[in-house]
Amino acid sequence: MFFAPESGPAPGDAAPLSAPEVLELLRSRWQASYDLQLIVRRGRLYLQVMWAYLEQQSFPMTAEAYAERLEELVGQLNGLGVAAQVRQWLTTTSDRPRLGKAMTLALELPEGRASEFLI
Secondary structure, three states, rough: OOOOOOOOOOOOOOOOOOOHHHHHHHHHHHOEEEEEEEEEEEOOEEEEEEEEEOOOOOOOOOOHHHHHHHHHHHHHHHHHHHHHHHHHHHHHHHOOOOEEEOOOOOOOOOOOOHHHEEE
């Protein structure tokens, strides 16, 4: 008898990220909904996990604004083709966000994608 493999994304494959998945990764790893940002520095694109988080009383965004921003960021990451890279890093990094020091991932963009995003 032949059994087909289970469908669904395997860890580390190129399945698109979702905002709920990223939020769950952040909360399960560091027990907080950290702010994420894409930054361009010296012609490279980086994803940063900032030290501020939604559950902080002083966090400058509402839960709705945070959710919208996370959806937008995840859409950009998927569009850049770096979902597997981000998923792997968030799952395995030994670093943690600390006050005044963001965690930084240098994104390795697929051929041709950097010129679309970076000016």
